[in-house]
Amino acid sequence: MRTVDVSSKPTTLRTAKAYGRIRLSPQTVKAILEGKIPKGNVLEASKLAGIMSVKRTSELLPFCHPLTFQHAQVDINIKEDTIEAFSYVKGIERTGYEMEALTSVAICLLTIYDMCKGMDPSMVIEEIKLIEKTGGKSHWAKDLSDKRVLVLAEEELFNIIAGYLEKLNPLVVSTQEAEGYHMVISTQDIPIAEEFYGLEIVVNQTLFSLLPTYLRKGVRVGKDPLGRVVIHIEPSEHIISAFFENFSQLLGTWADG
Structure with missing residues (x-):
C-alpha cells in the first residue's frame, strides 16, 4: 500500500x-x-x-x-x-x-x-x-497531438527527450531542421528572440527544489526568430527528466502560445 x-x-x-x-x-x-x-x-x-x-x-x-x-x-x-x-x-x-x-x-x-x-x-x-x-491537469494539461517538434540534441539525450515526447502524441518528432515546426527543444545553444522570463523563473525554481546539486544553467523558454516556441534545456539527463516529469503536460499549451 x-x-x-x-x-x-x-x-x-x-x-x-x-x-x-x-x-x-x-x-x-x-x-x-x-x-x-x-x-x-x-x-x-x-x-x-x-x-x-x-x-x-x-x-x-x-x-x-x-x-x-x-x-x-x-x-x-x-x-x-x-x-x-x-x-x-x-x-x-x-x-x-x-x-x-x-x-x-x-x-x-x-x-x-x-x-x-x-x-x-x-x-x-x-x-x-x-x-x-x-x-x-484536466484544466491545464494539453498534449502535442497536432504539433511538429524539432529536437536538437546528441543521440543519448535525444532518445530521452523523444521518449517523453512520445507520451504526448506529437504529429512529428524530428532532428532535421525544416519549415513548419511548432516547437524546438534543444540542449544546444540556439537564438531566442523573445524570452519568457516569468515562465523560466517558475521552471527553474521547481528544478532547483528537486535537483539543487545538478542545476547549472537550467531551462530557457521563449520564441526564436521564426516565431517557434523554443525550450533550451541544460544537457543533463537529470535536468531533462525532471523538466519533463514536471512540465510535459504544459507543452501543448506553450506550443499554442
Missing part, C-alpha cells in the same frame, strides 16, 4: 465543491430552526464541524495527502424535511481538494445527525457527491 507520488506535479490553484443532504422529519427541522435541540445550535455547529474537518481529512483517510488550503466554506440550505450542505475548498497545491470537500460535507451532515438523533431516529443521510473541481 502507498500514497500516490505527487512530487512531480506542479503546484496550481485548485478548488473543489461538494454536496450532501440529510432527510429529517418536518418536526425536527422546525425544532432546529427554533433552537430547541438540547445540544445547541445545530446549524452553526455543523458548519463549524465541516470547516474543521477540512484540516483533519488526511488523518481520517490513510492515503490522502496532508494539504494546506487558503479558504474553506460550508453553507446550508434548509427545506421542509431536508437539510442540504455545500462545501468549498480552495488552495495552491500539487493535488486536488476533492476529499477535503467531501469530508467536510460528510462531517457537517454527521454533526446534524449526532445532535438530533435523540429526537429523530429516522434521519437518513441520502447523498454525498463531488459537484466540481478545478485546477488539476
Whole structure:
C-alpha cells in the first residue's frame, strides 16, 4: 500500500465543491430552526464541524495527502424535511481538494445527525457527491497531438527527450531542421528572440527544489526568430527528466502560445 507520488506535479490553484443532504422529519427541522435541540445550535455547529474537518481529512483517510488550503466554506440550505450542505475548498497545491470537500460535507451532515438523533431516529443521510473541481491537469494539461517538434540534441539525450515526447502524441518528432515546426527543444545553444522570463523563473525554481546539486544553467523558454516556441534545456539527463516529469503536460499549451 502507498500514497500516490505527487512530487512531480506542479503546484496550481485548485478548488473543489461538494454536496450532501440529510432527510429529517418536518418536526425536527422546525425544532432546529427554533433552537430547541438540547445540544445547541445545530446549524452553526455543523458548519463549524465541516470547516474543521477540512484540516483533519488526511488523518481520517490513510492515503490522502496532508494539504494546506487558503479558504474553506460550508453553507446550508434548509427545506421542509431536508437539510442540504455545500462545501468549498480552495488552495495552491500539487493535488486536488476533492476529499477535503467531501469530508467536510460528510462531517457537517454527521454533526446534524449526532445532535438530533435523540429526537429523530429516522434521519437518513441520502447523498454525498463531488459537484466540481478545478485546477488539476484536466484544466491545464494539453498534449502535442497536432504539433511538429524539432529536437536538437546528441543521440543519448535525444532518445530521452523523444521518449517523453512520445507520451504526448506529437504529429512529428524530428532532428532535421525544416519549415513548419511548432516547437524546438534543444540542449544546444540556439537564438531566442523573445524570452519568457516569468515562465523560466517558475521552471527553474521547481528544478532547483528537486535537483539543487545538478542545476547549472537550467531551462530557457521563449520564441526564436521564426516565431517557434523554443525550450533550451541544460544537457543533463537529470535536468531533462525532471523538466519533463514536471512540465510535459504544459507543452501543448506553450506550443499554442
